[in-house]
Amino acid sequence: MAQRKPTPQNQPTAKASSPGARAVRLEDLAGMDSARDWGEALQLDISDYRAGEIRWDDVDSGCVVYGPPGTGKTTFARALATSCGVPLIATSYAAWQRSGEGHLGNLMQAIHGTFEAARQNRPCIVFIDEIDTMPSRNTKSRHADWFNSINNALLEELDGTDAREGIIVIGACNDPGNLDAALLRPGRLGRLIEIPLPSLEALPAILRFHLRDDVSAIDDLDAIAVQCVGRSGADIAQLVRDARRLARKSRSPLGHPHLLEVLAENLKDLSTAELSRIAVHEAGHAVTGLRLKVSEQINICLSDRPQTCLDLRIAGAGVTAQRVQNVLATLLAGRAAEEIILGAASAGAGGRANSDLAKATEVAFNAVMAQGLGPEQSLVWYGMYDSQPQIALFRPVAEEVEQLLDQAYVQAKSIITSDQDLIRLTARALLRRRAIPHNDLLMMAGMVPTTFDSKNA
Ligand code: ADP
Numbered sequence: 015m016a017q018r019k020p021t022p023q024n025q026p027t028a029k030a031s032s033p034g035a036r037a038v039r040l041e042d043l044a045g046m047d048s049a050r051d052w053g054e055a056l057q058l059d060i061s062d063y064r065a066g067e068i069r070w071d072d073v074d075s076g077c078v079v080y081g082p083p084g085t086g087k088t089t090f091a092r093a094l095a096t097s098c099g100v101p102l103i104a105t106s107y108a109a110w111q112r113s114g115e116g117h118l119g120n121l122m123q124a125i126h127g128t129f130e131a132a133r134q135n136r137p138c139i140v141f142i143d144e145i146d147t148m149p150s151r152n153t154k155s156r157h158a159d160w161f162n163s164i165n166n167a168l169l170e171e172l173d174g175t176d177a178r179e180g181i182i183v184i185g186a187c188n189d190p191g192n193l194d195a196a197l198l199r200p201g202r203l204g205r206l207i208e209i210p211l212p213s214l215e216a217l218p219a220i221l222r223f224h225l226r227d228d229v230s231a232i233d234d235l236d237a238i239a240v241q242c243v244g245r246s247g248a249d250i251a252q253l254v255r256d257a258r259r260l261a262r263k264s265r266s267p268l269g270h271p272h273l274l275e276v277l278a279e280n281l282k283d284l285s286t287a288e289l290s291r292i293a294v295h296e297a298g299h300a301v302t303g304l305r306l307k308v309s310e311q312i313n314i315c316l317s318d319r320p321q322t323c324l325d326l327r328i329a330g331a332g333v334t335a336q337r338v339q340n341v342l343a344t345l346l347a348g349r350a351a352e353e354i355i356l357g358a359a360s361a362g363a364g365g366r367a368n369s370d371l372a373k374a375t376e377v378a379f380n381a382v383m384a385q386g387l388g389p390e391q392s393l394v395w396y397g398m399y400d401s402q403p404q405i406a407l408f409r410p411v412a413e414e415v416e417q418l419l420d421q422a423y424v425q426a427k428s429i430i431t432s433d434q435d436l437i438r439l440t441a442r443a444l445l446r447r448r449a450i451p452h453n454d455l456l457m458m459a460g461m462v463p464t465t466f467d468s469k470n471a
Pocket of ligand 1: 043044045083085087088090247
């Protein structure tokens with residue numbers, strides 16, 4: 015086979031950090047525990063492989079990291095390469111497409127060029143961003159032949175056992191639902207690892223990372239963190255950059271008020287009526303979640319973007335039909351609060367794929383289709399909703415899903431009706447303070463901290 019020359023975009027980059035700046039390492043990254051655990055195990059494997067203690071077959075060959083934009087997928091790959099002391103070859107479908115004149119032949123050559131560069135630099139990490147741009151080979155699109163050829167070229171590189179020695183491949187995407195399952199087979203990319211929006215616990219560490227030495231000037235980092243719920247690592251980086259700019263403008267050192275000012279600035283496009291509605295909506299979620307004990311921690315913040323204030327996970331052995339109903343009621347409680355307290359619901363609960371209605375629908379579909387927890391207790395497994403969305407057209411399933419959602423909405427409305435005073439109080443406090451941490455919420459509700467019971471919750 016003719017040797018293909020590596021193109022400039024295939025040159026390793028991990029060692030090229032700017033002078034003076036310490037390259038980011040795995041231990042610097044918060045909010046991506048699963049990815050970090052996998053990366054730390056890989057770091058050990060690579061060092062044992064280099065020491066001749068294990069064979070390459072015993073090293074994990076790669077993974078696909080997925081999650082919303084800005085959650086640090088690229089940063090993770092860079093940090094992993096630095097921690098492992100190996101070069102990183104970063105590319106993407108778009109970079110392959112830009113090479114040459116954009117013909118299929120150029121693109122396939124670019125794919126092979128990336129791996130040729132990797133072979134010359136092994137051990138190394140190849141990072142392929144936007145790997146979901148190449149849809150599954152089962153896709154019935156007009157461009158199916160084009161994508162089949164590209165996928166096959168990539169699979170050919172991933173499968174070359176000897177030629178793959180010393181090459182870890184990490185793919186990144188926002189939505190793994192589009193990926194060709196063949197890519198995830200063991201020995202190829204192997205496994206899917208989620209990098210979600212950071213949890214409340216991870217936010218102070220991410221703020222600290224970006225604030226660097228200025229962190230000592232921030233009076234209460236946790237209070238800032240609560241206001242950042244729902245924001246990605248990239249949003250936090252932007253927040254700190256904006257606050258630094260404000261501080262420079264006022265010729266003062268960066269401090270707590272600058273961060274608060276930028277956070278308040280983010281709300282300036284919302285009218286008073288919109289802010290009040292969001293406050294009632296969020297208070298509805300929080301109070302319902304509190305009454306149904308769905309989450310160990312419930313933190314509310316008034317924000318211009320979707321919230322992630324509660325832990326509403328529905329997976330694992332502790333999940334019962336009761337837990338599903340409670341989670342659904344909590345998800346629908348924002349809309350229920352708008353309806354009961356403000357007289358009518360707005361479109362705010364719906365819309366995007368991460369909206370309350372979208373999440374509740376997905377939870378309900380999975381309960382019916384894949385978890386044996388629907389109202390009819392059917393044990394038929396149809397597959398998870400994200401891989402079988404067309405099942406929504408199958409009437410018996412759709413009817414059960416609607417039944418689950420209706421029951422949960424009735425439950426949410428009943429909690430909101432009996433807790434109207436607390437919801438109004440919480441909404442007012444939220445408008446004033448912008449954020450309410452868990453313990454303050456408990457105090458307002460006149461509740462003492464209780465043990466969270468995930469089984470009966
Ligand atoms: P993605 O690849 O998921 O879109 P990136 O890795 O490009 O996100 O992240 C963009 C920026 O956001 C990074 O330069 C980094 O400053 C910041 N960032 C993202 N996640 C984190 C994190 N967990 N900790 C610190 N910074 C982060």
